[in-house]
Amino acid sequence: MFAADRCVMYHSSWEWDMSEIRYDALRTLSSVPVERTAKNGNQKLSSIFGEKVFNLIAMKEYLAEGVYQKMADAIQRNARIDVETAENVAKGLKKWATDLGATHYTHWFQPLTGSTAEKHDSFFKPSLDITVQGMENLSAAELIQLEPDASSFPHGGLRSTDKARGYTVWDPSSYAFIMETENSKTLYIPAVYISYTGESLDFKTPLLKSCEVLNRAATAVCHYFDSSVNNVIATLGWEQEYFIVDAGLYKARPDLMITGRTLFGGKPARNQQLEDHYFASIPERIQTFMADFEKESYRLGIPLRTRHNEVAPGQYECAPMFEELNMANDHNLLLMDVMSRVAARHGLAVLFHEKPFAGVNGSGKHNNWSIATDRGKNLLSPGENPGSNLYFLTFFINVIKAVNEYGDMLRAGVATLGNEHRLGANEAPPAIISVFTGSQLETVLSTFKSVGLAASSSLGRDIIDLGVPRIPEAEKDATDRNRTSPFPFTGNKFEFRAVGSSQNNAQALTILNTMVAQQLADFKRDVDVRIGQGEDQHDALIAVLQGYIADSERIIFNGDGNSAEWAEEARKRGLKNAVSTPDALKALISNQARTIFSSNGIMNDAELTARYNVQLEQYVKKMDIEVRVCEEMVRTHILPAAFDYVRKLSDNYDGLHRMGLTKAADKVKAETELVISHVERTRELLEDLSKELDAVHHLTSLEEEAAQYSARIKPYLDAIRLEADHLERLVDDNLWKLPKYRELLFIR
Numbered sequence: 001m002f003a004a005d006r007c008v009m010y011h012s013s014w015e016w017d018m019s020e021i022r023y024d025a026l027r028t029l030s031s032v033p034v035e036r037t038a039k040n041g042n043q044k045l046s047s048i049f050g051e052k053v054f055n056l057i058a059m060k061e062y063l064a065e066g067v068y069q070k071m072a073d074a075i076q077r078n079a080r081i082d083v084e085t086a087e088n089v090a091k092g093l094k095k096w097a098t099d100l101g102a103t104h105y106t107h108w109f110q111p112l113t114g115s116t117a118e119k120h121d122s123f124f125k126p127s128l129d130i131t132v133q134g135m136e137n138l139s140a141a142e143l144i145q146l147e148p149d150a151s152s153f154p155h156g157g158l159r160s161t162d163k164a165r166g167y168t169v170w171d172p173s174s175y176a177f178i179m180e181t182e183n184s185k186t187l188y189i190p191a192v193y194i195s196y197t198g199e200s201l202d203f204k205t206p207l208l209k210s211c212e213v214l215n216r217a218a219t220a221v222c223h224y225f226d227s228s229v230n231n232v233i234a235t236l237g238w239e240q241e242y243f244i245v246d247a248g249l250y251k252a253r254p255d256l257m258i259t260g261r262t263l264f265g266g267k268p269a270r271n272q273q274l275e276d277h278y279f280a281s282i283p284e285r286i287q288t289f290m291a292d293f294e295k296e297s298y299r300l301g302i303p304l305r306t307r308h309n310e311v312a313p314g315q316y317e318c319a320p321m322f323e324e325l326n327m328a329n330d331h332n333l334l335l336m337d338v339m340s341r342v343a344a345r346h347g348l349a350v351l352f353h354e355k356p357f358a359g360v361n362g363s364g365k366h367n368n369w370s371i372a373t374d375r376g377k378n379l380l381s382p383g384e385n386p387g388s389n390l391y392f393l394t395f396f397i398n399v400i401k402a403v404n405e406y407g408d409m410l411r412a413g414v415a416t417l418g419n420e421h422r423l424g425a426n427e428a429p430p431a432i433i434s435v436f437t438g439s440q441l442e443t444v445l446s447t448f449k450s451v452g453l454a455a456s457s458s459l460g461r462d463i464i465d466l467g468v469p470r471i472p473e474a475e476k477d478a479t480d481r482n483r484t485s486p487f488p489f490t491g492n493k494f495e496f497r498a499v500g501s502s503q504n505n506a507q508a509l510t511i512l513n514t515m516v517a518q519q520l521a522d523f524k525r526d527v528d529v530r531i532g533q534g535e536d537q538h539d540a541l542i543a544v545l546q547g548y549i550a551d552s553e554r555i556i557f558n559g560d561g562n563s564a565e566w567a568e569e570a571r572k573r574g575l576k577n578a579v580s581t582p583d584a585l586k587a588l589i590s591n592q593a594r595t596i597f598s599s600n601g602i603m604n605d606a607e608l609t610a611r612y613n614v615q616l617e618q619y620v621k622k623m624d625i626e627v628r629v630c631e632e633m634v635r636t637h638i639l640p641a642a643f644d645y646v647r648k649l650s651d652n653y654d655g656l657h658r659m660g661l662t663k664a665a666d667k668v669k670a671e672t673e674l675v676i677s678h679v680e681r682t683r684e685l686l687e688d689l690s691k692e693l694d695a696v697h698h699l700t701s702l703e704e705e706a707a708q709y710s711a712r713i714k715p716y717l718d719a720i721r722l723e724a725d726h727l728e729r730l731v732d733d734n735l736w737k738l739p740k741y742r743e744l745l746f747i748r
């Protein structure tokens with residue numbers, strides 16, 4: 001039995017009393033050893049990797065040669081799948097899945113909620129002829145297309161309940177897989193999700209379109225250097241940060257359960273100031289959990305490689321080997337699901353929220369992004385001599401130029417309520433978009449701008465010699481690390497660090513792909529104009545790129561992104577600092593955004609506006625939920641604890657008086673007054689908040705409502721928290737009902 005279940009069982013013999021839940025969770029934790037489910041044996045990971053995935057290896061076994069070839073072409077070369085092939089794939093897929101014990105199948109898609117969606121159907125169909133047993137079956141039609149109701153998902157105005165039809169359509173470029181729970185196995189088929197009229201209602205459709213547009217634009221540019229390139233793919237290696245808390249303590253915190261973050265809680269004396277959690281030895285209970293979810297992930301073909309403690313207590317990170325972008329993103333979403341499931345088995349809860357705890361680091365999802373040719377060449381690899389490597393410089397400079405042109409859109413791609421708490425705080429990148437190149441590449445760029453290609457500009461891998469002969473010489477990287485840059489270049493890829501840990505990356509990556517694609521297309525046009533005027537191709541490439549560097553200098557920043565000086569400097573450079581989400585989201589529907597999304601066929605105006613609306617809506621709704629939880633917790637947890645404490649103090653006061661200890665009694669009185677002052681202040685704030693809410697609720701435009709929530713409502717959450725946290729520090733610990741930060745963060 002696991003901690004969380006035990007907690008419930010333990011409770012069933014008691015009156016369910018909220019005031020006990022904190023102590024109960026703590027008692028359960030320390031009295032009974034947690035059962036560990038991970039029994040890893042000595043299996044090699046290579047022996048289980050992908051065993052629940054209908055990948056090319058499984059396809060080879062289950063599909064006829066010709067069908068297999070068509071699937072391989074679709075996956076590797078983007079070829080379209082005809083109905084006859086789909087028919088055969090459906091047969092093979094069903095056979096494979098049922099051989100492995102799957103009884104149900106589902107399309108697995110990514111609606112605008114930000115999480116994934118699924119609806120299971122059984123393979124088994126009873127026969128209409130009652131003398132014949134029914135059988136398992138999957139038709140091509142079922143593989144290709146299913147029909148969920150579209151009005152029940154966020155659609156931002158694209159669908160209404162009377163125009164509700166929506167379709168999910170199979171995405172063959174991401175492998176189907178089997179999800180296993182305690183007693184069931186289900187085949188998951190990755191799918192896009194569109195409306196009856198063909199508009200995308202999900203995150204995957206525009207992402208796939210953007211990959212295709214990027215492919216075409218980048219391939220055309222590659223042809224200046226290598227005519228044999230057929231395709232270019234975007235690659236993604238994400239790093240997922242998360243917190244882990246004990247499930248019993250989690251359940252005793254309504255704010256964590258309902259909003260994903262703590263709305264209250266004073267920072268413990270020891271938080272992250274000793275810097276002793278990052279890369280520290282992984283606590284036993286957490287390591288066991290990690291081994292368990294990793295094993296599950298390998299089976300699902302997610303190539304996890306890295307695990308470590310992150311900076312904040314209770315915070316961790318995992319990262320896979322990078323993959324083709326669409327598949328990589330599906331794997332990220334799948335992993336988040338797997339982690340939550342496995343955590344529950346371990347009596348733990350995973351927090352993906354960007355800022356579950358105030359005052360310590362928040363969580364991001366760094367998107368390591370690059371582009372590679374079908375010949376396997378990473379187009380952002382600088383090689384030994386970047387200053388003379390025109391192929392590399394072309395892509396490197398164009399990405400920088402794209403960020404310079406479309407940085408506001410990039411910011412919009414990571415604009416959520418959760419991320420608003422994180423950006424700019426505790427080492428997270430600021431809300432100002434800039435590019436970190438590192439000083440060596442900055443020099444390479446400035447040399448290139450003034451004199452063109454350098455004969456030799458070796459990245460000069462410096463050696464660090466410690467002077468201890470036994471220790472091997474260490475090589476210095478060409479670029480240092482900058483944890484405060486939202487978009488650093490890290491050796492042979494860019495790392496979009498501003499993405500929030502709970503987000504579906506697809507939104508941010510659709511924007512990134514599209515803007516780089518547009519930039520590359522503009523580049524090709526600029527170069528071809530010069531070639532058309534008789535300029536040599538080599539000279540034309542250099543001249544255009546030199547101009548781009550001059551255009552883009554303002555976006556390059558290699559200093560501390562969180563300093564006040566940078567905010568000021570960025571303002572002078574004309575870079576936007578969109579701190580609030582509604583403000584940042586505006587770039588999603590700017591003329592610039594509308595133009596590049598529609599001209600590249602990625603999203604039309606209606607689709608873009610729908611997304612904008614959904615995100616404003618989510619912002620308002622999520623904050624509204626936070627406000628309700630805050631009110632309820634203050635009224636039912638925090639103030640009652642304060643009142644109990646006041647009663648205790650007043651008994652104390654009476655007693656002291658009776659004993660004639662007036663001086664001591666006066667101190668108790670002062671303490672009581674202090675508690676009461678915070679109580680009164682909290683009550684006033686609640687009353688004012690409720691008036692503000694009334695005013696804001698009467699606004700008719702969603703845009704205005706979101707802006708007002710940000711400007712007028714959000715400050716109340718902070719102000720009320722401040723008072724409540726004072727009370728937490730004053731009130732007798734025995735009377736305090738909510739698990740405290742030290743328990744949430746330090747009990748492992």
Ligand code: ADP
Nearest residue numbers: 235236237238319320321322368369370378493
């Ligand atoms: P760090 O950022 O800590 O230096 P790594 O260099 O190992 O770590 O890379 C972090 C992530 O970047 C990993 O997921 C890795 O697979 C990914 N990555 C490495 N090369 C590429 C690439 N060419 N394209 C996309 N992601 C990449």
Ligand code: MG
Nearest residue numbers: 239366490495
């Ligand atoms: Mg990294």
